[in-house]
Amino acid sequence: MPKISIVGVGPGAPDLLTIRAYERLRNADVLVWTDSLISPQIIEMASNECELIKTSVLTLEEIVPLLIDRALQGKRVVRLHDGDPCLYGALSEQIYQLTEADIEIEVIPGISAYQATAAALKAELTIPGVTQTIVIGRAGGRTGVPDKERLEHLASIGSTLCLYLSARHVEQVEGVLLNYYSENTPVAIAYRVGWKDEWIQVIPLHQMATISKERNLIRTTLYVVSPALNATKNRSNLYNPNYAHLFRPEG
Ligand SMILES: C[S@@+](CC[C@H](N)C(=O)[O-])C[C@H]1O[C@@H](n2cnc3c(N)ncnc32)[C@H](O)[C@@H]1O
Incomplete structure (x- = not known):
């Protein structure tokens, strides 16, 4: 065949x-x-x-x-x-x-842009006590999204939010996100991750549109909006001595 x-x-x-x-x-x-x-x-x-x-x-x-x-x-x-x-x-x-x-x-399968971006930043996107969820989505644009998947809904849970295909609509995106995340929430702007001219910067949410426009980012740009990007002190149960589990029983 x-x-x-x-x-x-x-x-x-x-x-x-x-x-x-x-x-x-x-x-x-x-x-x-x-x-x-x-x-x-x-x-x-x-x-x-x-x-x-x-x-x-x-x-x-x-x-x-x-x-x-x-x-x-x-x-x-x-x-x-x-x-x-x-x-x-x-x-x-x-x-x-x-x-x-x-x-x-x-x-x-291949490594997606959000995974490569997190690795480039040496960042965990699911930090206990901060966020345990990653939403992968996009601004509507010409393709559109189902009504229940509008950015307002995706942003309303405040989790890590990876936005593909959204750079052309960055002003509108920033405006919506500011209703749900604080203006200093870290946003990674990742342009051509893994390419020779890769450019990645973590900026506060309120600068997302300005910086994207300054750099004329329209294509091959991913946004990772996440309170996890500046949370370093929280720890998981996995390696916590006070937390027993199947492979590390109590006592
Ligand atoms: C048609 S989608 C394909 C996504 C792809 N299947 C993936 O898993 O990464 C193209 C969008 O993915 C994102 N993207 C893909 N490769 C990228 C890269 N190397 N750096 C930054 N963003 C990238 C951008 O948002 C771009 O507009």
Whole structure:
């Protein structure tokens, strides 16, 4: 049965690929990749004979037949997605159509932008007593979000909030967030994490829009809004001597 590998390549740094993703990429006969989102350093790892197909100017109606055509030729077809394919990757529509065409699919996970941002900051996003929840969301924009997922609702719980695809709407986003978080809540602005020109800064919420606009950040920017980013003293029960558990019983 013809097969296509859908591969998450992480945020941009080549050494953040999983071994499985690297292996699929190196052995690909055909690489189909979103050139607007995937760092060129990733593509440089493909073999010289590999056919490279960029998708930023193509529609789904053009991409899927290309994938099917190459797979039916018996080629090792690899569809690359930035970060993890399960987040904002237009994944399900591709899987649906490829499955309808009797193509076998495998999906290989990747490190998402929020994870790479937390690692770059050496930060935990779930600190006991501060926040135990991470909300992954976006401003509505042209795509829109279901009404119950409007930013007001996401922000109202005050947890760590990772906002993808939202830089174009940063003024509006800041305005909404200020109704729910204090103006000094730390916000990590992460531009092209893992790329050669990565830029990350933690600023107070009330400067989110000003600084984004000063740097002209529109694309490939993630916001991590989190009270955890300046909370250092709280500790978990996990390694607390007063807290017994299965692997460290009392006494
Ligand atoms: C179409 S979404 C894909 C998200 C991706 N699947 C992931 O898991 O990171 C693209 C958005 O993800 C975020 N993003 C992806 N890669 C990034 C990076 N290297 N640095 C900062 N933000 C990134 C930005 O918000 C960007 O607008």
